[in-house]
Amino acid sequence: MTAPSLAMSGLFAGYVPGHPILRGVDLTAQSGRITVVLGPNGAGKSTLLKTAAGFLVPLRGSVMLGDTDIGHLPAHRHIALGIGLLPQGRSTFPDLSVYENIELGGWSMRSDRKRLAAAVEAVLTRYPHLRELRHRAAGSLSGGQQRAVEIARMLVPDPTVLLVDEPSVGLSPIVARQVYQELRALKAEGRTILLVDQDVRAAIAIADYVYVLGSGRNDVEGDRSAFEGDLGAMVRGWLGV
């Protein structure tokens, strides 16, 4: 798999005109790498992912997928171009079955039902434990199982660029570790991953490159090695102590 890179430059974005949350962010998620974005609350991390996923239109600047500017395309076009989003918190459809949840991940492929069925089948083969649960209502599953459903649902269209927003929130440490392992596995398949996280330690452990945002701007950035030793100082810096 040759995944494209995702590059943002001079990006301004926000919810209220005149009050951008992102104010000139430059960031590149290299092809086939895990790029981690850290930062204190309110730094604009979630806004960054929402813009990259097409839910927010940039006020200024560009979002480039390979050589294409996707900043002004609607969200469903992003999916067709191979961008997948794993949102923060629970996002299953609780009263639909696991199978129906996963199948809806292929909504963008609905014109080709054979391909859709094959894609769902591939995902179920990848996660055999979900196949066993496929008739259960998603809302009746444990938090970890629901996270698996969400990941599986994201993977149905076989996205090459994954946008992941705080994947371990609300999960037990064991399940959280599995989620990060899965992200590593997805990277090993050649996918580009942009990971936004509060769990600094876990995120840096799987990162190739790290950006730190502060109030909507780039703060510091560098390879994983540059961050590993200096975590304590950085976190203290955010807290202002």
Added chain:
Amino acid sequence: MITHVLSIVADGVLLGLIYAITGLGLSLVLGVMGIVNVAHSAFVMLGSFLAFELFRRFGVDPVLAFVLALPVFFVLGTVVYRVVITRVQSAAQTQGLVAMFGLMVLIENLGTIVWTTDTRVVTAAYTNTSLEVGGVVLPYVRLIAGGLALLLIGAFWAFLRFTLTGRAIRAMAQNPEAARIVGVDIQRLSAVMFGLGIACAGAAGVALAMVFPFSPNTQVVWLAWAFLVVILGGLGNVANTLFAGVAVGLIQAVCTAVMPFDYVYLVLYVLLAVILTVRREGLSSAVRRTI
């Protein structure tokens, strides 16, 4: 005695099926989109007059009108969605209510201008014939209208359960944000949903026209019946709506058997009040859950 009771039950069930489709559109639109369509009964009335005009001008059988009403009202519903609802969706709830209230008054009075306030009936070849089973008399119109209603309910149930679009509609009701993430175009699917709700209202109007006389300015009565079905059956659940409709039909059949027809409406309000009082918890929390 037994045949008397049986005929009340049969009457109630057949009427109830029609009431179920009268409430179904309101229930789905409320359950999936959170919109209280006050103009629902105005579309029911238009459905009745579609049957009336098709029969009067072209001699079209109401059964065919029932089928024709579905696409016609679907389109009408999507237009109303685009023109009215998309504009008030992000605004305060009262604004949407006022807009739909205005729409109801508009349709009712346009109807009065076109068709006057005269009471109309639709008569088909089989209007005055009936089927007799063990002493119970079943008028063909009621059998046919009830059968059509049951078919439509079955179609809606299957659509929401077995098709990808139907599942996407349910997904949208359960978690609109997540639906957006998988690429569902919420505006477009909501337009489809609203169109289906109005299609259901139009078809219900045809079925009601087969059984009851109607006129433009009495349409709000059907809003009351539809609302009762919704309150009883909960929001957005097709099977529950079916049972609620039948229950309302049975209540009405029993009431008409024992008291003057006018008082049935009083029973209806008392029922509404009681159910609203008893079920309020269920109603407010069930909005986005039951479909």
Added chain:
Amino acid sequence: MFSVFLIPTSTGSRAAAAAVWAAWVAVLIGLAAYGLFGTRLFLLSTLATVFMYAVLTQAWNLLGGYGGYLNFGLVTFFGIGAYTTGILFQYYELSPFLTAPVAGLVAAIAGLLIGFPTLRLRGAYFALVTMIITFAVQILALNLTITQGALGIYLPRLPLSPLAVERLFYFVFLGLLVLVTAVVWAVQHSNIGGALVAIREDEDAAEIVGVRTVEVKWAVNAVSCFIVGVTGGLYAQRIAYIEPTGTFSFDISLNVVLMAVIGGAGTWQGPLIGAPVVLLVADLLRVTVTSEVNRVIFSLIVILIALFVPGGVMGAVSRWRRARAAKPDDVSGSPAP
């Protein structure tokens, strides 16, 4: 032209506020003077009707405008009030002028009964049930013996000339309007008004911060129904004959919503603007078109206002004033961030 009647809220000077109050008082004095010296029966009668509808719209405005709970069946309480004074005259020969408060009380009790199951739910349920209940009450009025069914109830004509009668009701309804507007103004500037607006904007949040939403809604609805009942009771004397179809006419409910929405719901000025605008335009139209066409036009206006001009006349005026106030302030007013 309406901007004259807006009370400047924060930025305006004391002088501007005084000028606005002076304008309202001038209108009131002008109306009182016409009531005393005017001799055109038609105009007196039309204005009396305008005042009556303005009272109803103010009452509607309390719960509907401030609280966001739309009563689509206000005529229920109007009719109950009219029948209360009607029946009390029929059986006890009591003048409606004496029994109007009783009419208000009966209507308020009816409001509490209808509010009990619906006001604990969100606004849409209240709106639907109020619309439906009109029909149930109308059926009662048609079928009960105490109301004399479709025959209706005759009340005595007052021993005055037609002009004097209209003059009397002109002042009765004008006085009521001043009183009710004062009540609405007081509510708007009290904790209750704040609670109502909080309910309208976000009821869950209001509840969390400690607004006793259910009690507020019940109380305000009861007050609103009381006012409407009193008005209905006086109306019965004015037209001297009540019967179910006209007294419980859906048109009255509809007119009140139109007036509130057009004038601007949730402001004390809105009903004072909406009632004359709707009635005078309707009167002008009545000459040329049927009442159905009339209602088609007004329902279109309501839809357009709901879609494009939230807040009606008052909303548009305050937006226009804000826009005008913002421009010259740009240079000096706003501090640099």
